[in-house]
Amino acid sequence: MAKTKLTEKAIEALSYEEASAELESIVGALEEGQNTLEDALKLFERGQALAAHCGALLESAQLKVQKLSGESLIPFEADVE
Amino acid sequence: MQPNLFAPAYLTVSQLTFHIRKRLEDDPTLRDVWVEGEISNLAKPNSGHIYFTLKDKNAALRCVIWKTDASRLRVNLQDGLAVEAHGKIAVYEPQGQYQLVVNLLQPKGEGALYQEFLRLKAALEAEGLFDPERKRPIPELPKIIGIVTSQTGAALRDMLNTLRRRLPLVKALLAPAPVQGVEAPPALVEALHKLNQQNPDVILLARGGGSIEDLWAFNDERVVRAVAASNAPIISGVGHETDFTLCDFAADLRAPTPTAAAELATQTTLDDLQAQMTYFTARLNARTLDLLAEQKAWLAALAARLKYSSPERRIQTENQNLDGLSRRAFSALRHRIQLHSANVDGISKRLQALNPASVLARGYAIITSLENGQVISKVAQAKGALKARVSDGEFEIQSKA
Numbered sequence: 360m361a362k363t364k365l366t367e368k369a370i371e372a373l374s375y376e377e378a379s380a381e382l383e384s385i386v387g388a389l390e391e392g393q394n395t396l397e398d399a400l401k402l403f404e405r406g407q408a409l410a411a412h413c414g415a416l417l418e419s420a421q422l423k424v425q426k427l428s429g430e431s432l433i434p435f436e437a438d439v440e
Numbered sequence: 441m442q443p444n445l446f447a448p449a450y451l452t453v454s455q456l457t458f459h460i461r462k463r464l465e466d467d468p469t470l471r472d473v474w475v476e477g478e479i480s481n482l483a484k485p486n487s488g489h490i491y492f493t494l495k496d497k498n499a500a501l502r503c504v505i506w507k508t509d510a511s512r513l514r515v516n517l518q519d520g521l522a523v524e525a526h527g528k529i530a531v532y533e534p535q536g537q538y539q540l541v542v543n544l545l546q547p548k549g550e551g552a553l554y555q556e557f558l559r560l561k562a563a564l565e566a567e568g569l570f571d572p573e574r575k576r577p578i579p580e581l582p583k584i585i586g587i588v589t590s591q592t593g594a595a596l597r598d599m600l601n602t603l604r605r606r607l608p609l610v611k612a613l614l615a616p617a618p619v620q621g622v623e624a625p626p627a628l629v630e631a632l633h634k635l636n637q638q639n640p641d642v643i644l645l646a647r648g649g650g651s652i653e654d655l656w657a658f659n660d661e662r663v664v665r666a667v668a669a670s671n672a673p674i675i676s677g678v679g680h681e682t683d684f685t686l687c688d689f690a691a692d693l694r695a696p697t698p699t700a701a702a703e704l705a706t707q708t709t710l711d712d713l714q715a716q717m718t719y720f721t722a723r724l725n726a727r728t729l730d731l732l733a734e735q736k737a738w739l740a741a742l743a744a745r746l747k748y749s750s751p752e753r754r755i756q757t758e759n760q761n762l763d764g765l766s767r768r769a770f771s772a773l774r775h776r777i778q779l780h781s782a783n784v785d786g787i788s789k790r791l792q793a794l795n796p797a798s799v800l801a802r803g804y805a806i807i808t809s810l811e812n813g814q815v816i817s818k819v820a821q822a823k824g825a826l827k828a829r830v831s832d833g834e835f836e837i838q839s840k841a
Contacts (some may be wrong), residue, residue, distance in 0.1 A: 379713075382720050399731050423611045424600060425633070426613075427614065
C-alpha cells in the first residue's frame with residue numbers, strides 16, 4: 360500500500376471533493392493490484408462507504424447562497440422560481 | 441449665361457427633376473452622410489416603411505427608412521427623440537421632394553460613446569489587457585462561485601436558478617453592486633475586489649439586457665482594469681448575445697447572457713457527478729470481484745501443487761512396503777512354527793518311547809519301597825513291604841529275601 364493510505368478520517372466529515380478524490384485513488388490503487396487481499400478488502404469497504412457518502416451528498420445538495428455585507432458574509436434568501 | 445432667344449430648349453418637368461436627382465445623388469457627400477436632429481411627424485404605415493421629419497431650430501429634412509432597414513432598428517422611435525441618422529439623399533420625383541434615405545439610426549450621443557468605446561478598446565488592447573495569453577482556464581468543478589451583479593435584477597435570479605439546476609453542490613457568494621449609473625463603476629470595482637478576498641474559484645460578472653447607455657458601466661476603464669486584475673477567473677455575461685462590452689474582452693470567458701455565464705461556470709453538472717459516482721462504484725465492485733476470483737484461482741492452484749507434493753504418496757508407498765514386510769514376516773513365522781511343531785512331535789514320540797508306562801505294558805514292573813517310596817533296583821534294597829506298579833495299577837508285595 361505504497362500509494363493509498365487509508366486516511367481513517369470519519370467519512371461523514373468529508374466534503375464531496377475529498378470523498379470523491381479518495382474514492383478515485385482507492386479505485387486506482389485496487390486496479391494497480393499491489394495490495395494484499397486484506398488491504399484490498401479494507402479498501403473496498405471504505406470505497407463503498409465513500410461512494411455512498413458521495414451519493415448522499417449529491418442527492419441532498421442544496422445551493423447555498425451568501426451575500427457579502429461589509430466585511431462579513433450573511434445568508435442570502437434568493438427567490439426560487 | 442444668356443438664354444437662346446431663337447431656339448429656346450424647353451425641358452420637361454421630368455427632365456429637370458431627373459437632372460436635379462442626378463446632381464444630388466451623384467454628390468459624394470450626399471451619398472454618405474450623418475445628420476443629427478429631432479424626430480417629428482413620425483409615421484409607420486402598414487407597408488413597413490417608416491417616414492418622419494428631422495428638424496432643428498431652422499430647418500427640416502424629410503426622411504424615410506425602408507422596410508428592410510426598419511426591421512433591424514434597435515431604437516424605439518418617437519416624436520421628439522434626438523437621433524443621429526446615416527444615409528443618402530434621394531429625390532422623390534412624383535412630388536419633387538428630396539429626402540434622406542436612412543439606413544442607420546441611433547440615439548443622439550451614441551456615436552460619441554461608440555467613438556470613446558473604440559478609443560478605449562484600442563488603448564487597452566495595445567496595453568495587452570485583452571491578450572489571449574492572459575485568459576485563465578475556468579475550473580471544471582468549482583466549489584465557490586462569486587457573483588457580481590445587481591441584487592434585485594432578473595440576471596441574479598436567472599444565474600441562481602441555473603446554478604441550482606446544474607450544480608447545487610456549489611456555494612454562491614454574491615457581491616451586490618448597482619450595474620448602471622455613475623455610482624456603478626466604482627461599486628463594481630469594489631465588489632470585485634471584496635469578492636476576490638473570499639478566494640472564489642470563478643466570478644460571474646453579469647447584467648441583464650438594456651440600452652447601450654445602460655450597459656456603459658461595463659465599458660468603464662476602471663471596471664475593465666478590475667476585471668483584468670482579478671485573482672479569480674471571470675466569466676462576463678452582460679446584456680444580450682449581440683452586446684459586446686470591454687469587460688467581455690478583459691474577462692477570461694465571455695458569455696452571451698447571465699444564464700449562459702452560470703452554465704459556463706458549471707461545466708460539470710450534478711448529473712455528470714452522479715454518472716461518475718456510478719462509474720467509480722462499478723469499477724470498485726468489478727475490481728474487488730476480480731481480485732477475489734484471482735485469489736481463489738491462485739489458492740486452487742496452490743492447493744493442487746500442495747496435494748501433488750504431499751507426504752500422502754509416500755505414506756501409501758510406505759504402507760505397501762510395510763504390507764510386504766509383514767506378509768514376509770508372517771510366512772517366516774509360520775514356517776518356523778511348522779518346524780517347531782514337527783520337532784515337538786518327534787520329541788513327543790521319543791518321550792513316549794521313554795515313558796516307563798510303555799515299558800510296564802511290555803510286562804515290566806516298578807518296585808518301590810512302601811516305606812520310603814525308593815525304587816528298588818538292587819536285591820539288597822528289597823526288604824519288607826514293597827509296592828509293585830504295573831501297566832494298569834499298583835499292588836503291595838512282601839519281600840521274602
